[in-house]
Amino acid sequence: MNGMDIVMVIAIILFARLGSRLVYRYIKMKKENDKDTSKKE
């Protein structure tokens, strides 16, 4: 396993983490939004 392979593994981990965080945040934001809307109603 050379240095470039390690960099690729790090990149894949970081992108996977980024994807999961973005989706998680989006869902969280959507839920909060739904709560706010139901409170207003």
Next chain:
Amino acid sequence: MYFRKSQPSIIMLSFFRKIRKQLAADNKPLKYMRYAIGEILLVVIGILLALQINTWNEDRKSSVREMKLLAELRTNLQINVKNLENDIESQVKSAATIDYLIEHLANRRPYKDSLKHYFYDADYAPDVVLSASAFETLKSAGLELIKTDSLRSAIINLFGIDYPTLMQETRRLEDQVWAVTIVPLVQKHFRIENIDQYVVNDYMALLDDKEFTNMLSFRGSLRKISTVQKMKAVEQTQEVLSLIDKELENE
């Protein structure tokens, strides 16, 4: 122009419009976008850092390898200088012996016992043996491993041009006359008793044989030419050696 919208596209559009309206209520999309850009930037920075560390590590490894190969090359070149200097020494001795024998035969001096050693010494022509194992390793590892341009071109010139020229010239000079002229004359006039003694069969016949004297003087001149070429090769090798020493000191 009239576009007829399909049922699913109308549903999708109204769905996105609803989300946009909901999020725009307290500026949430902007917040989310800012957060997403921040995350993406972090990932990019992380990958760039990993790449940088990888490049730095590769450079360090290639530098260590370069130093190792240069040290090997230095050992090879030191061996070559030693070999060439030994060759030069024996060739100078051999050329002097040939001069002595020519003078002895030309003046028709009487036979003496030590002549059998002189004839042997006159016949000895050392082969060029040059060590190039480190250069072969360097070639397979990639010549660009040597970062200093002047040193790289000096090494390539030495192993690619100077040494092959020396070997070809030296071999060519000796091979020209060896089989056709030298061997028949040696077999005609001498018998080899010990490994370092050429005993003359008929000294008077040898004195009268102009072909033999001509052969001797021709070989004497070849020996001198070869000596000059080897001295030049020593000089070139020492130049490269000093460049390598400088490079190794700098690291």
